Amino acid sequence: MSYFWDFFQHLFNPRWIFLHFGNTALFILLAIIFAETGFFIGFFLPGDSLLFTAGIFGKDLCKNFYNVPLIVIILIVASVAILGNIQGYWLGYKSGKLLYKKKDSFFFKKKHLIIAKLFYQKYKTTALIMSRFLPMLRTFAPIVAGAIRVDFKKFMIYNIIGALAWTFSLMLSGHYLDKRFPELKNHLEWIILIIISITTLPIILNIIKKKKILL
Template sequence: MPDFLDPMTLLGYFGAWALVGLLVVIFVESGVLFPILPGDSLLFVAGMLAAGTAALAEDGGEVINFQLWQLLVFIPIAAVLGGQAGYWIGRNLGTAMFKPDARFLKQKYLEEAHLFFEQRGPFAIVIARFVPIVRTLAPLTAGAARMSYGVFTLFNVIGALVWGIGLTLLGYWLGRFEVVQQLLEPIVIAIVVVSVLPMFIEWYKRRRAAKRAGIPAPPIETGEQA
């Protein structure tokens, strides 16, 4: 996978500033217009580093090791702030951000966001935390769609806590098993695959619906964004 999608490599780039770099990545991916970052796998690896079962050092450089309390406190904060920033970006710029031929902020995303929120309610903000790309676009579309700020904030906080603390603790706990330590790279790849699976399922549903309706199948959206 590309270096910027490999959490071990990405954290290694930050060196002694790994915690700050981690929080910046979480903030940006949580709603600030750059959706292609390794959020889920990054939290898992950070948890392993906090457990002391993984370490990063390049050419004899400083070993990166997080404190669990730092991760459990600061990751949710960074995730909440990123989501809030994304909401206000979407709310202030509105639908002007979304264009039919845009690479990331397509007009149909806004239309689908309305439908998505109508079907699942504001809890969609929590669900979106666990889906790459959607995790970034959900606050933007919620703001552009004028979702109530109070409602968005509540579910943004819930999603940030469940996602940020849950995946970090999962890495912290599983990282204590030797088999997990030995299979870290395949596990990271598996996390990425599982994370994007909902997008492929949605594309497949659209493809089947289009086939039944006798119209051309919609193109899968993940390829051009990867």
């Protein structure tokens, strides 16, 4: 039990995952990316920082996965992100109305669903691309899309574009910044904090504007 709790705590330390799990690090990354985009309980998972850190440790990931090129690793991650959104879409399609009646719990806050819906109403289907870079919305945007019955073909177009833009931009940024600044590995905490700040600032400002609606 203590081992499981230690592992859960370390999920928020991406460097620990890539340094300690070797051959299985990629599969842990894929599981987290799928859970974050495929289930409403995944909103707290560190997708952005994991992808950026995966880019920094890209050479090790490739070495531990049959020495494939980094672009193959990124495409695998993007494919899982696409599948996660499909899972989220069908979750919303099948039970979206029930989710709005669901009581709040540790893993589920109805206000997150409402914020995602407001965001989706403002940006329409392009919200599926934008939400990839916004924690919390990344989880709930596909659920909202399914709940309001967005055309599945249109959903898939924006789903694919968003997944590719998200994975390629973050993983390649980590990869090339590490090449340019090898000491980057020693300051991951600050880099991750900056990423979180950049990605969450827009949604925080939007929440402030919409606060009266949520009260």
